[in-house]
Amino acid sequence: MPYNKLHKKDFTIALKTGTDANKVKFAKMCVQGEMYFATDTKKLYIAATTAGELDATLAEFTPSQTEI
Numbered sequence: 001m002p003y004n005k006l007h008k009k010d011f012t013i014a015l016k017t018g019t020d021a022n023k024v025k026f027a028k029m030c031v032q033g034e035m036y037f038a039t040d041t042k043k044l045y046i047a048a049t050t051a052g053e054l055d056a057t058l059a060e061f062t063p064s065q066t067e068i
Contacts, residue, residue: 013035014035015035015036016034016036016037017037017039018036018038018039019038020038020040020041020043022038023036023038023045023058024055026045026047026058027047027051027055027056027058029051030050030051030056031047031050032047032050032056033046034047035047036058041062042062043060043062043063044061045058045061046058046059046061047059
């Protein structure tokens with residue numbers, strides 16, 4: 001995972017990956033702000049709420065451009 005610099009400090013962004021079908025499993029155990037990238041559909045999901053009694057609410061981001 002690449003390291004980036006922010007105010008002269010190294011940091012990484014954790015990102016879980018898998019297929020779009022596995023987002024249901026992710027929603028059952030994620031924490032607010034956690035990210036999940038579906039490798040088959042190229043969609044990015046971010047947990048809007050933390051999972052608890054109910055599954056977390058996920059915000060979905062779809063790429064607007066196709067790959068070249």
